[in-house]
Amino acid sequence: MIAYDKTLLDNIYIDEEANRLKQSGFISTEQYKLIHSQLQKLKSQNNLFIRIGFFILGCMLYSSICGLLSLLWLGICDSVFVNAGDRNDAYLFIVYILSIIGFGSKEYMSKNMKYFGFGLDDAFILGAILALLIGIGLTFEENYNPNYLAVILVMAIASSIAYLRYLNLSLALLACFGITASLAYMTFEYLTIGKIILPFVMLLFSGGSYFISKKALQNLTVPYYYNGLKLAKGFCLILFYLAGNYYVVRELNFSLSENYFYDDVSPEIPFALFFWAFTFSIPMVYLFFSLKNKDRMMLWIGFLALCFAFFTFRMYHHVLPPEVALTIGGLIVFAFTYFAIKRTKHNETGLTFKVDRFTNPNAFANVQALVIASQFGLKPEAKVEESPMEFGGGGFSGGGSNGDF
Amino acid sequence: MANFEEQATQTLFDKNYITGEQFEAIRAYRGLNLFSVHNELKFLLYLSMLLFTSGIGILIYQNIDTIGHTAILGLLLLVTLTCFYFCFKNHQGFKKEEVPFLNPLYDYLVLTAVILSCTFVGYLQFQYQTFGTHYGLATLVPTIISLFCAYYFDNKSVLSIGITGMAAYLGLSVDPKHVFENEMIDNTYLSYVGLAFGLTLLLWVLYTTKINLKKHFNLVYLTFSLHLVGIACMVNLCDDYWLPFGLVLAIATYYFYNLSFQIRSISLFIFTVLYGFIGMNIFFVRVLDSIHFDDFFSIFFFTTPFYFIGTIIGFIKLIKHFNKNTSDDSIR
Numbered sequence: 253m254i255a256y257d258k259t260l261l262d263n264i265y266i267d268e269e270a271n272r273l274k275q276s277g278f279i280s281t282e283q284y285k286l287i288h289s290q291l292q293k294l295k296s297q298n299n300l301f302i303r304i305g306f307f308i309l310g311c312m313l314y315s316s317i318c319g320l321l322s323l324l325w326l327g328i329c330d331s332v333f334v335n336a337g338d339r340n341d342a343y344l345f346i347v348y349i350l351s352i353i354g355f356g357s358k359e360y361m362s363k364n365m366k367y368f369g370f371g372l373d374d375a376f377i378l379g380a381i382l383a384l385l386i387g388i389g390l391t392f393e394e395n396y397n398p399n400y401l402a403v404i405l406v407m408a409i410a411s412s413i414a415y416l417r418y419l420n421l422s423l424a425l426l427a428c429f430g431i432t433a434s435l436a437y438m439t440f441e442y443l444t445i446g447k448i449i450l451p452f453v454m455l456l457f458s459g460g461s462y463f464i465s466k467k468a469l470q471n472l473t474v475p476y477y478y479n480g481l482k483l484a485k486g487f488c489l490i491l492f493y494l495a496g497n498y499y500v501v502r503e504l505n506f507s508l509s510e511n512y513f514y515d516d517v518s519p520e521i522p523f524a525l526f527f528w529a530f531t532f533s534i535p536m537v538y539l540f541f542s543l544k545n546k547d548r549m550m551l552w553i554g555f556l557a558l559c560f561a562f563f564t565f566r567m568y569h570h571v572l573p574p575e576v577a578l579t580i581g582g583l584i585v586f587a588f589t590y591f592a593i594k595r596t597k598h599n600e601t602g603l604t605f606k607v608d609r610f611t612n613p614n615a616f617a618n619v620q621a622l623v624i625a626s627q628f629g630l631k632p633e634a635k636v637e638e639s640p641m642e643f644g645g646g647g648f649s650g651g652g653s654n655g656d657f
Numbered sequence: 658m659a660n661f662e663e664q665a666t667q668t669l670f671d672k673n674y675i676t677g678e679q680f681e682a683i684r685a686y687r688g689l690n691l692f693s694v695h696n697e698l699k700f701l702l703y704l705s706m707l708l709f710t711s712g713i714g715i716l717i718y719q720n721i722d723t724i725g726h727t728a729i730l731g732l733l734l735l736v737t738l739t740c741f742y743f744c745f746k747n748h749q750g751f752k753k754e755e756v757p758f759l760n761p762l763y764d765y766l767v768l769t770a771v772i773l774s775c776t777f778v779g780y781l782q783f784q785y786q787t788f789g790t791h792y793g794l795a796t797l798v799p800t801i802i803s804l805f806c807a808y809y810f811d812n813k814s815v816l817s818i819g820i821t822g823m824a825a826y827l828g829l830s831v832d833p834k835h836v837f838e839n840e841m842i843d844n845t846y847l848s849y850v851g852l853a854f855g856l857t858l859l860l861w862v863l864y865t866t867k868i869n870l871k872k873h874f875n876l877v878y879l880t881f882s883l884h885l886v887g888i889a890c891m892v893n894l895c896d897d898y899w900l901p902f903g904l905v906l907a908i909a910t911y912y913f914y915n916l917s918f919q920i921r922s923i924s925l926f927i928f929t930v931l932y933g934f935i936g937m938n939i940f941f942v943r944v945l946d947s948i949h950f951d952d953f954f955s956i957f958f959f960t961t962p963f964y965f966i967g968t969i970i971g972f973i974k975l976i977k978h979f980n981k982n983t984s985d986d987s988i989r
Contacts, residue, residue, distance in 0.1 A: 258702070265665055266665050266668050266669060268665070268667055269662055269665030269669065270665075270669060270674070273666070273669075273675070273679075273683065278679055278682060278686075279675055279679055280676075280681050283674070283675070286674070287674045288668070290674075298925060301923070301924070302923075302976060305927065305931070306969070309965065309968060309969050309972065312965050313962060313965040313966065313969065315960050316961040316962045319958070319961075320958070320959060320962055321963070323958070334848070342962070345759075370777045372969065396916075406816065443885070475661040475664070475665075478661055504753055525884060542826075544791040545694075546690070548692075551694075551697065552697075555697075574715070575712050575715035575716045575719060576712070577712075578708055578709070578711055578712030578715065579706050579708070579712030579713055579716060581705075581708050581712070582704075582705045582706070582707070582708030582709030582710075582712055583705070583709060584705075584706065585701055585704060585705035586702070586705035586706075586709065588701070589701040589705060590762075591701050592694075592698055592701075593698055593762075596694065596698075600689070601689045601690060601691065602690060602691070602692060602693070602694050603694065604691060604692070604693055604695075605693070605694060605695055605698060606693060606695065607690070607693060608691050608692075608693030608695065609686065628719050644726050
């Protein structure tokens with residue numbers, strides 16, 4: 253099933269481990285360099301920026317090839333086919349050809365050029381899937397009414413198969429979206445009570461898939477699908493929370509109803525109490541189990557879910573003005589963190605504030621500098637009127653505060 | 658669940674890439690089963706700082722008429738001074754090399770103090786016109802405070818505030834938001850200023866490297882410098898006198914390209930190549946435009962796939978070159 257050479261692929265994981273050991277200081281740089289040069293492995297880009305750069309270049313290459321071929325084909329079609337129907341079929345034909353070219357190049361890149369996650373190959377496989385979806389959409393179109401179900405079903409199937417063969421994480425994500433979207437669309441479109449039970453279907457589906465992927469992770473013997481399954485697990489956790497979140501349910505329910513076009517306020521939903529309880533209890537459950545099972549991804553998702561829960565609450569109940577909430581929230585978070593650091597500072601095992609040698613302690617340092625610069629950077633005086641904070645003088649002069657004080 | 662990391666370590670050991678001692682050490686460390694929340698807690702600290710300072714900023718902004726200026730100013734000054742007091746008390750003092758706080762908490766305290774003092778000065782200027790019509794001075798004072806703190810307390814975030822302050826004094830907004838929205842430079846005069854400022858920062862880096870002053874700040878300075886020079890040149894490439902700026906950009910790209918090898922910075926390398934590439938493309942278009950290439954447009958269209966293949970090969974070569982020249986073997 254996997255397109256790559258197995259030994260070369262295995263060596264990628266071994267090289268990753270060696271790099272981790274080097275980062276955490278268990279082996280020296282020289283030793284790592286020796287390992288790195290001796291292991292034969294697939295070519296992949298470890299740096300995200302470079303990979304994105306190659307991805308963009310790959311997209312340009314693929315689209316320029318597409319443009320060139322379609323122009324040629326258009327010219328041929330216009331001169332050969334006289335009948336308009338024939339011509340349309342011929343136009344459609346080229347879309348599928350382009351998709352096949354994309355799949356073919358990806359296959360060639362993984363087999364012969366030994367690219368794995370290089371950026372270029374990501375661009376070609378994603379481009380190929382996109383071309384396929386466009387082709388499907390045009391084929392099943394009736395009276396200018398595209399058949400969405402066919403498109404998302406094909407997306408789910410094609411990207412799942414492509415992931416199983418090529419192991420690119422972007423494909424796994426696409427597959428997750430495709431499967432979820434097909435299920436949601438089918439429930440909503442083909443069941444009469446679909447709109448009402450949609451959140452519950454999603455809850456069941458995501459909960460079920462979470463445990464399935466967890467089970468699959470436990471039974472895994474080779475590391476190839478490890479990352480994909482982890483991604484699926486995270487995806488299920490997020491989906492599970494969103495499916496039961498009060499804000500999402502209420503607004504989605506409203507936007508799927510007819511009143512949406514009359515600029516109404518969204519009406520209260522049935523089982524409101526259940527959804528409110530869900531909104532606040534699930535983040536807590538996530539946080540608790542993540543700390544218990546030492547699951548970092550779940551911890552982050554739980555934290556984000558908690559933030560979203562507060563957002564949901566503030567959306568419908570205006571208890572405090574935002575600035576007071578910000579200030580008090582800042583103080584509370586600070587106090588909490590301060591005590592948490594004090595508590596966990598001296599733990600030698602388990603949960604601890606000590607730096608783990610395997611996680612990078614400076615992961616946030618550069619991001620922080622960037623955020624600070626964009627949030628609090630000084631702006632030239634000429635632009636003062638625009639900025640709402642800091643030097644923003646614009647509104648100050650309002651209630652007679654300008655005169656003699 | 659099979660632990661794949663341990664499996665990989667085992668393979669490394671089996672293939673004799675790591676010694677038995679190392680293997681045992683790794684096994685023992687993994688056996689501790691650590692779950693470090695260091696990054697998470699630090700992130701929370703940072704978040705609380707952001708929330709608090711933003712909240713205070715808006716509070717002051719809104720309640721100006723009710724509380725009274727002196728009260729607000731006094732409170733601000735008090736909080737700022739308290740922050741500064743704790744920072745000074747817990748720091749070892751100025752040194753030329755890197756001296757971090759023993760407790761990461763104080764890094765955030767310095768940041769809070771600097772941001773609050775910026776607010777303080779800005780408020781003072783707005784309300785009482787302390788600096789009169791010398792608006793530049795109102796920018797310069799916080800800048801000097803933040804630069805001093807950055808060097809004294811060894812804080813990169815504060816340094817970036819200081820640099821944006823300097824740029825603001827010259828009339829540029831160099832914070833990332835404006836750079837991305839392409840609002841940094843909207844007239845030719847400012848682009849010249851930006852270019853000059855970028856080059857000045859570069860000179861400053863060269864000087865500090867020579868006297869060994871806070872060498873770990875170099876990356877911050879160089880990043881600002883590169884973006885300023887790159888964007889200023891690109892703005893001018895689209896303008897009337899494009900030819901000399903193409904030349905300047907080419908020289909700057911070449912220089913930064915070599916510099917990124919020396920300081921082994923992958924981000925600098927990537928952005929240099931990016932600016933070089935975009936600049937080159939604009940340059941080509943200008944050249945084609947000036948020799949009235951429109952008539953051969955269809956031929957031009959047919960060459961694009963080959964052009965992209967060529968650039969991809971070029972990029973792969975560049976990265977290989979980078980890998981070879983930096984002592985660290987691979988880019989991570």
